[in-house]
Amino acid sequence: MSEASASLRRVASLVRPERRRLFVATLLTAATAACGVALMATSAWLIARAAEHPSVVALGVAIIGVRFFAVSRGLSRYGERLVGHDTALRALADLRVHVYDRLEALAPAGLPAFRRGDLLARIVGDVDSLQDLMVRVIPPSGAALLVGILTVGTMGYILPAAGVILGIGLLLAGVGVPWTSNRLARWREDRLAAARGELSTHVVDLVEGAQELVAFGCVDRQVARVIAADAELTRIATSTSRVAGVGAALVTFLNGATVLGILLVGIPVVHSGRLTGPLLAVIALTPLAAFEIVTGLPSAAQSLVRVRHSAARVFDVIEAQPPVEDPAVPRPIPSGPPRIAVRGLRARYGGSAPWALDGIDLDLVPGHRVGIIGPSGAGKSTLAAVLARLLPYEAGSVTLQDVELSDLDGDDVRRIIGGVAQETHVFNTTLRENLLLARREATDGAVHDALERARLQAWVDQLDVGLDTEVGGDGGRMSGGQRQRLGIARALLADFPVLILDEPGEHLDTATADALVAELVDLTEGHTTIMITHRLAGLEPMDEIIVLDGGRVIERGTHAALIDGDGPYAEQWRRERRLELEGASRS
Secondary structure, X not given: OOHHHHHHHHHHHHOHHHHHHHHHHHHHHHHHHHHHHHHHHHHHHHHHHHOOXXXXXXXXXXXXXXXXXXXXXXXXXXXXXXXXXXXXXXXXXXXXXXHHHHHHHHOOOOHHHOOHHHHHHHXXXXXXXXXXXXXHHHHHHHHHHHHHHHHHHHHHHHOHXXXXXXXXXXXXXXXXXHHHHHHHHHHHHHHHHHHHHXXXXXXXXXXXXXXXXXXXXXXXXHHHHHHHHHHHHHHHHHHHHHHHHHHHHHHHHHHHHHHHHHXXXXXXXXHOOOOOHHHHHHHHHHHHHHOHHHHOHHHHHHHHHHHHHHHHHHHHHHOOOOOOOOOOOOEOOOOOOOOEEEEEEEEOOOOOOOOOEEEEEEEEOOOOEEEEEOOOOOOHHHHHHHHOOOOOOOEEEEEEOOEEHHHEOHHHHHHHEEEEOOOOOOOOOEHHHHHHOOOOOOOHHHHHXXXXXXXXXXXXXXXXXHHHOEOOHHHOOOOHHHHHHHHHHHHHHHOOOEEEEEOOOOXXXXXXXXXXXXHHHHHOOOOEEEEEEOOOOOOOOOOEEEEEEOOEEEEEEOHHHHHHOOOHHHHHHHHHHHHHHHHHHHO
């Protein structure tokens, strides 16, 4: 079984909870088609019979039948659309929740495997494409089968030769043409979803990187990439439309050929007196309505190809291996103040990658503050990711109250251990909503207290609408320092028992970063804290400082003990002090 077919089967399993509604939608689609065929047959008989000038009584049943089938067709069409789209939307909602659940499990370490724009196309465009399976593929195909058999049987009862001709015509139009369309569309649909993702990637890069593109004069180059991707997508879509047009033309041709064939066999039978004129009208005109049930099948075949490839792309996300697997039966979080012990910790990004952490030991008791320093790539952020259950460890031990961290549920751990990442994401909404992400039930008093402790309240007081101020996409209306402080206020509002501050001064100028770190060190007094930074300013009050390099501990101790030594910490301390003095003398 091909990967695309296997994905289609997995999609079908996801819509299984909606199979009853899907069955009802298929029956309503069949009822709509059957009413259309019956309306055409009844109308044809009524018009032909009326031309013979019979009594009105002889036409009464046919007149009532025309009205009944016309009204029933409209009602069943309405029910078909209502139930069919309701089924599709329910299934898509469940699928989208499932996709987001998997994205949560992948974040953050597993998400870089997908480009942002392409990932957006997968979780929006490709998921939406799967509704075609429940709207344009299953109900029309099921209805065509049911109504086709019924119509051919009725035609065969009136005139066997006409039934055979109609059966052959419907078989060619309902199976042969869709098969041909499927074959012609396959390579195009193979490229369509990927081309859509490529265009989305380039557009997202253009919008999100606009400032850098303008600064480095690369806007034209990126716009050219967008135009080229759009042209490729347009070319594929145009080619796909041509295939759909060929399919529609073939169905129309087969329809006309079927009517002609029925007339060729039916007229001699009428002349022989074995068939009446009104019944000839019935068997000659009924195919016009019968072919409506297969007209959409070539398009359904193309939709099926599209669904298969969209499903494959969606399941690439759903079935991506999360960096951290939660245990099948997680142990409960131990009660009491959190106490963390790390022994011989080894972790890396991928099975063949070098060790990002290699033999780390750490003790974090309640109220203890530890500074983790080292150059870029030393393993500082990796340690934070392991402690927050965002990255697995392959060797050693990490325990929380003597319970191995790998035996605990990740969400439970992150309610105990949390903090501020290097880059604080600010959502395009109000300050209040950005802060309430940490604790939805928090009162305004608690929010303002967190802002005050993060040294952000004075800025908020200057805003016209305070907490209801819109901050723009990615916090575009805030400075870098304000965004970092917002992240700190968020962490303080969450009131994590163990707080990890990962490079809180990242992306700020040196003076501002040093001042922020010093403030945070004062702010966290009495809290269990890990401060990760590559500079030493403000770390004097820390209970312990650990110096990492190449994933290993090369020094540890208090600030006073380390600067009295002759190791890397003391060397960096003297270098930073020298730079500060040189800067002060120049000013």
